[in-house]
Amino acid sequence: MNQSREFDIIIWGASGFTGRLVAEYLFKQYGTSRNLKWAMAGRNQEKLETVRAAIADSSVPIVVADSSDEASIKQMVLRTKVICTTVGPYAIYGSKLVAACVEHKAHYCDLAGEVQWMRQMVDKHQEAAQANGVKIVHSCGFDSIPSDMGVYFIQREAKAQKGQRAKKISMRVVAMRGGLSGGTYASLSKVMEQAQQDKSIYKVLTNPYGLNPADQQEGEDRPDLMSVVFDKTSQSYVGPFIMAGINTKVVRRSNALSNYSYGKDFRYDEATLSGKGFKGKMKGVLAAIPLMFMTAKPKSVLKSIANKLLPKPGEGPDREQRENGFYNLRFYVTLEDGSSAMGKVTGDKDPGYGSTSKMLGETAVCLAVDELPKINGVLTPSVAMGDALLQRLEQSSGLAFSFK
Numbered sequence: 263m264n265q266s267r268e269f270d271i272i273i274w275g276a277s278g279f280t281g282r283l284v285a286e287y288l289f290k291q292y293g294t295s296r297n298l299k300w301a302m303a304g305r306n307q308e309k310l311e312t313v314r315a316a317i318a319d320s321s322v323p324i325v326v327a328d329s330s331d332e333a334s335i336k337q338m339v340l341r342t343k344v345i346c347t348t349v350g351p352y353a354i355y356g357s358k359l360v361a362a363c364v365e366h367k368a369h370y371c372d373l374a375g376e377v378q379w380m381r382q383m384v385d386k387h388q389e390a391a392q393a394n395g396v397k398i399v400h401s402c403g404f405d406s407i408p409s410d411m412g413v414y415f416i417q418r419e420a421k422a423q424k425g426q427r428a429k430k431i432s433m434r435v436v437a438m439r440g441g442l443s444g445g446t447y448a449s450l451s452k453v454m455e456q457a458q459q460d461k462s463i464y465k466v467l468t469n470p471y472g473l474n475p476a477d478q479q480e481g482e483d484r485p486d487l488m489s490v491v492f493d494k495t496s497q498s499y500v501g502p503f504i505m506a507g508i509n510t511k512v513v514r515r516s517n518a519l520s521n522y523s524y525g526k527d528f529r530y531d532e533a534t535l536s537g538k539g540f541k542g543k544m545k546g547v548l549a550a551i552p553l554m555f556m557t558a559k560p561k562s563v564l565k566s567i568a569n570k571l572l573p574k575p576g577e578g579p580d581r582e583q584r585e586n587g588f589y590n591l592r593f594y595v596t597l598e599d600g601s602s603a604m605g606k607v608t609g610d611k612d613p614g615y616g617s618t619s620k621m622l623g624e625t626a627v628c629l630a631v632d633e634l635p636k637i638n639g640v641l642t643p644s645v646a647m648g649d650a651l652l653q654r655l656e657q658s659s660g661l662a663f664s665f666k
């Protein structure tokens with residue numbers, strides 16, 4: 263990595279809903295006078311200046327780059343060690359930036375949950391990123407850090423405390439409170455639209471191993487839960503978890519990239535706990551209704567209603583909603599000898615924005631300044647950063663990890 267660059271980190275998309283929160287977090291946590299050199303970037307100088315005045319001060323440099331202007335992207339990348347981007351939908355705005363980071367040797371992190379696009383980035387850039395010593399790390403927000411780092415942590419602790427690995431982990435969302443932004447909804451819509459137009463994309467989305475290396479997509483895991491069922495593991499009704507389609511694939515990619523350190527027979531799944539008895543079952547059914555709106559078929563009546571009701575790009579949960587948000591994830595663990603254990607990951611603030619902005623901010627700092635595993639390519643958070651990221655998440659991002 264080029265140590266002589268002007269900046270450690272550039273946050274591209276800093277005028278958007280989530281990028282602004284990341285910039286605000288970095289300013290509060292690191293300021294501009296300490297050892298971290300960072301800048302806010304976007305396509306509109308005036309808008310960036312307005313946001314900067316609201317969240318920081320004029321000591322934060324501004325960089326202008328537009329996804330439609332390749333030269334501006336190259337210039338931006340050449341100025342920094344790490345690009346941290348919240349310019350989404352990534353399938354529309356993100357591809358040239360990833361290519362520029364690989365070519366011009368800057369590490370990269372984002373909030374992509376667009377599996378079809380991440381698959382393209384793996385296929386296009388894995389070899390060149392390895393050859394150039396670059397880490398491209400997708401999904402560094404609520405999807406998929408709590409799942410990916412949660413499993414990484416549990417496997418590490420199982421080995422340390424019990425001398426064996428976990429052969430099966432079922433993550434259950436116990437509780438969470440938060441909202442949705444227009445950018446996230448736009449990204450979800452883009453996934454649905456592309457999947458409807460192109461059957462090969464649909465196949466990637468429904469393949470449990472859709473992000474694994476092309477020749478390693480076999481295993482025992484099944485597609486993610488799509489209905490409300492009774493779950494023996496938790497002795498409760500469970501329903502779909504909207505982020506499972508991303509998280510489970512990221513966890514499986516981590517296993518593959520780490521030479522199957524969780525085992526070739528490792529199994530992983532995610533669902534939302536809804537409770538016991540008839541009440542639990544009904545709660546699960548009701549919880550699935552907002553999901554139906556968010557993932558409605560393009561051009562359907564449901565979709566046009568969702569477009570009216572759900573937030574527009576630039577909008578999202580207000581400060582009070584973010585501050586009052588939280589999440590609690592439980593990991594039911596089966597060890598190699600058949601015994602059971604329990605892991606837990608909790609986060610303060612709402613998952614999608616308050617917590618996500620701290621996770622992404624710390625990911626960018628970790629890529630810029632920490633001693634990291636000697637692996638490059640299109641990676642997952644746990645494989646790219648391992649213990650260094652875990653420590654930052656616990657110390658600064660409001661996440662807590664436990665294993666019993």
Ligand SMILES: NC(=O)c1ccc[n+]([C@@H]2O[C@H](COP(=O)([O-])OP(=O)(O)OC[C@H]3O[C@@H](n4cnc5c(N)ncnc54)[C@H](OP(=O)(O)O)[C@@H]3O)[C@@H](O)[C@H]2O)c1
Nearest residue numbers: 277278279280329350373403404405443445446449575576
């Ligand atoms: N994984 C997670 O947990 C998670 C959580 C939150 C968000 N996300 C993802 O993060 C992304 C951003 O979400 P958001 O709600 O922050 O969206 P947003 O408010 O719409 O922000 C998008 C940003 O992209 C910028 N942009 C748009 N077109 C551009 C172009 N041609 N060149 C350069 N910049 C351009 C916008 O600039 P202007 O300000 O100039 O319009 C804005 O700064 C989405 O893909 C969302 O799915 C993921």
